[in-house]
Amino acid sequence: MLNRSRPLGPAILSAMLVWACSLPATAAQGPAMPIVTVNPVVLKDAAQGKDILLRVTAPREGRRLPIVLFSHGAQYSKDDYLPLAEFWAAHGYVVIQPTHIESLALGLPRNDPRIQDAWKSRALDLRKALDSLDEIERQAPFLRGRLDRRRVLAAGHSFGGHTTAVLIGAQTPDMADKDLSDPRVIAGIMLAPPGLAPGFRNISWPPDARPALHIVGMDDIIPGFNDDWQAHAQYYYQRSGGPQCLAALTGMKHYLGGTLGRNRTEEKTPSAESMAQIERLSLAFLDRYARDTKDWDVLRGELLASRPPVIGLFECK
Numbered sequence: 001m002l003n004r005s006r007p008l009g010p011a012i013l014s015a016m017l018v019w020a021c022s023l024p025a026t027a028a029q030g031p032a033m034p035i036v037t038v039n040p041v042v043l044k045d046a047a048q049g050k051d052i053l054l055r056v057t058a059p060r061e062g063r064r065l066p067i068v069l070f071s072h073g074a075q076y077s078k079d080d081y082l083p084l085a086e087f088w089a090a091h092g093y094v095v096i097q098p099t100h101i102e103s104l105a106l107g108l109p110r111n112d113p114r115i116q117d118a119w120k121s122r123a124l125d126l127r128k129a130l131d132s133l134d135e136i137e138r139q140a141p142f143l144r145g146r147l148d149r150r151r152v153l154a155a156g157h158s159f160g161g162h163t164t165a166v167l168i169g170a171q172t173p174d175m176a177d178k179d180l181s182d183p184r185v186i187a188g189i190m191l192a193p194p195g196l197a198p199g200f201r202n203i204s205w206p207p208d209a210r211p212a213l214h215i216v217g218m219d220d221i222i223p224g225f226n227d228d229w230q231a232h233a234q235y236y237y238q239r240s241g242g243p244q245c246l247a248a249l250t251g252m253k254h255y256l257g258g259t260l261g262r263n264r265t266e267e268k269t270p271s272a273e274s275m276a277q278i279e280r281l282s283l284a285f286l287d288r289y290a291r292d293t294k295d296w297d298v299l300r301g302e303l304l305a306s307r308p309p310v311i312g313l314f315e316c317k
Helices: 010-015 083-089 117-133 133-138 159-167 229-237 272-291 296-306
Strands: 016-021 035-045 052-058 065-071 093-097 147-157 186-189 210-217 244-251 310-315
Touching: 035 083, 035 117, 035 133, 052 083, 052 117, 052 210, 065 083, 065 117, 065 159, 083 093, 083 147, 083 272, 093 117, 093 296, 117 133, 117 159, 133 147, 147 159, 147 272, 159 186, 210 229, 229 244, 244 272, 272 296, 296 310
Parallel strands: 065 093, 065 147, 147 186, 186 210, 210 244
Antiparallel strands: 016 035, 035 052, 052 093, 244 310
16 A cells, blocks of 8 residues: 655655555456655645645556546545545556645634635646646656646545536636636546535536536435535536436445545445445546546446446436
């Protein structure tokens, strides 16, 4: 397993390399590869008046590597969600995880006015990361010349699902900054997004929004916030067109069986079966849009016809 690194002092911020052995993979997913993590990579963002801390995880070898921008849930950080980040990296993706402004890891007081604009600054963090790929390569030199900048995807959990929606085309009609999307991002995965929950910006979907995969839990209910699990699927139902698909996992709560990682105690219903299906779904979806493989079309057809017990609902538009 990968040794998790802690943020270091400025003198050695970009020098931290963590090597990992191959992770397990099914035959359908192909062999996993050794991965490398550089943590933290620090981006100076003058426009936002802050530094953005990144965790960058990638295969040790290979060229023309697609990029996944991953946005964490509210108050978490770049050092969470490692099960998925490491899995995707072990299957050929460069995963870039920023720590957003409301993260508890930054230690800001909860009344800091910048936290109120996190819905906006989160999208700007991911766009800044894309603008700064040269700097990322400078601080993570093993990546130099290996990034495929034409194949960029986004993914996120909870608040990060909302951020992913914004990045792939969702607009905020009630705000001055209506469109914070980035045309460089070709598709997105939303894990347990908040939907139309209180406190989140209303969104609308234009016809040209990019492809999406929504994965939600059928026991993800928080009274007074989301009173029905289908609230997390509202971004799917609200959007008239596609291509997009929705997978709802039986018995899974907000962290979907283990997405957050073992360094947290919030996951009350760990499920290897759920995580295996999330890995299978997400990798096939990423490969479809980053590598033009047919695995997603085959898997989608299989799930529309017959689902494993852990997937209680699967549909597409």
